[in-house]
Amino acid sequence: MGDRTGLSPASGITPVQQMVASGTGALFTSLFVTPLDVVKIRLQAQKTPFYQGKCFLYCNGLMDHVYVCENGTSCTSWYKTPTHFRGTLDAFVKITRNEGVRSLWSGLPPTLVMAVPATVIYFTCYDQLRDFLRYGMGYQGSQVPLVAGGLARLGAVTVISPLELVRTKMQSRQLSYAELRVCIQSAVAQDGWLSLWRGWGPTILRDVPFSALYWFNYELVKAQLCQGYRVHEATFSMSFCAGAISGAVAAVMTLPFDVVKTRRQIELGEMETLAVVAKKPSSTLMIMRRIWAEAGYRGLFAGFLPRVIKVAPACAVMISTYEFGKAFFQNLNRERELQGQ
Known part of the structure; x- marks a missing residue:
């Protein structure tokens, strides 16, 4: 998957440099999209x-x-x-007016704790898997980013799923860290440690297809932009546009599973608040049927606008920052090689 120097055969940077580039991108992206994520979760959770x-x-x-x-x-x-809330703008106004501007960044610490390692795992694994399939296994074509993206996301989601649960609870309800700790301890005592992976199924159903579609479209759009402008490497603006387009398409196609994931993760919080006896969590299909019965197809696409508004620029910021970071390390490595000759 690399040469004796540890450099990737395609990108010319080491896995550690890939981690630094992806971690920096995750930091900027999380700061930018957390308010949109808060609004999306509030719209999906309200009844x-x-x-x-x-x-x-x-x-x-x-x-x-x-x-x-x-x-x-x-x-x-x-x-x-x-x-x-009657809509996205109404949610922004009311949350800011009633709870303060800082509440738009509620759940930011666990978001950063989750986003940075998840993105490092995700992007590094994607690049390594893509290079392995292309240069180690000899596979070519559009199926390479499709498979690499899906597998990389599967691993990242499994590792980070408990932190995703914590973040969703903090954003859907105003909880102090003490209340959050009690909530988590209660969940573990009642349902065991597997309760920390509540929502793993619909998250996988959302994120794995999202990742596969995203990387497939991203590589395709980027290649077409490079061909159209007759350049060998994509520029920052090309990566930004390709990331936004591919992210928006994947977000729309996987939104129903995002709604189900949010509903399922807050079920436990509702039962605890109302002192309801714990019951077996509803399956993904049961929750989708319930949402369809309550609100029709609109219910399955609740939070459509904030999700698209969040995902498209988030993907654009993340991938362009990541590509910029990789380009920086590529140039740095070339300069080191020239100095060493």
Whole structure:
């Protein structure tokens, strides 16, 4: 997968340099897209207020509350559900107004803790697998980025899945770190350590096809741009455009599984808040059927705009930063080779 110097035969950089480039890209991307991720999760998690008997129960995607009403539902007239969001812009405005600007970056620490190692694993494994398939196994064609992207994402998701669960809980409900620790400990005590991988199935169904489609389209679009502009290597702007296009296409095609993943991960939090006895988690198919029955196809594509707005620029920023980092190390390695001659 490399020569005696440890350099990749295709990129001309070492795996460590690939890790540094991908980690830097992950840092910038996480800072940029976390507010959009918060809005997406709030829109996916919110439900219509529900009334039953003398109790008023509502879930706005931030927190569950139960009020005992002496006068029936009329006692709720004082409460106007200020954080029920009608859309992406409405969510941005209300979250900022009611909770402060900093709340748009809620869950950023676990996002960084998750995103940096996940991206390092993901991008490094992709490049190494792609080079191995092309130069080690002799495979050529469009199936190489398809297979390499899917396998790399499978490994990264499995390793990072518990941190993804923590991040989703912090963004869907306002939790302190102490409350979050109690929530995680309760989940482990009730359902065992496997509960930390809640949502792994739909995450795999979302991320593995996403990754395969993303890298397939990215390599294709990048090659076409290079051919059109008659250049051998893609420029920063070419990588940016190719990443945005391929990310948007893959995001739209895998959005229903993103909705299911969010719903499944917050199920446990809802049961804990309402003191409901734990039950076996719903399957991916059952959750999809439930969402379809409640809201039709629109429910399966909840958070469509913030996801596309988030994923397209995120992919563009990530891949262009990564390619820029690789180009930097390529030039550095060439200069070292010339100095050593």
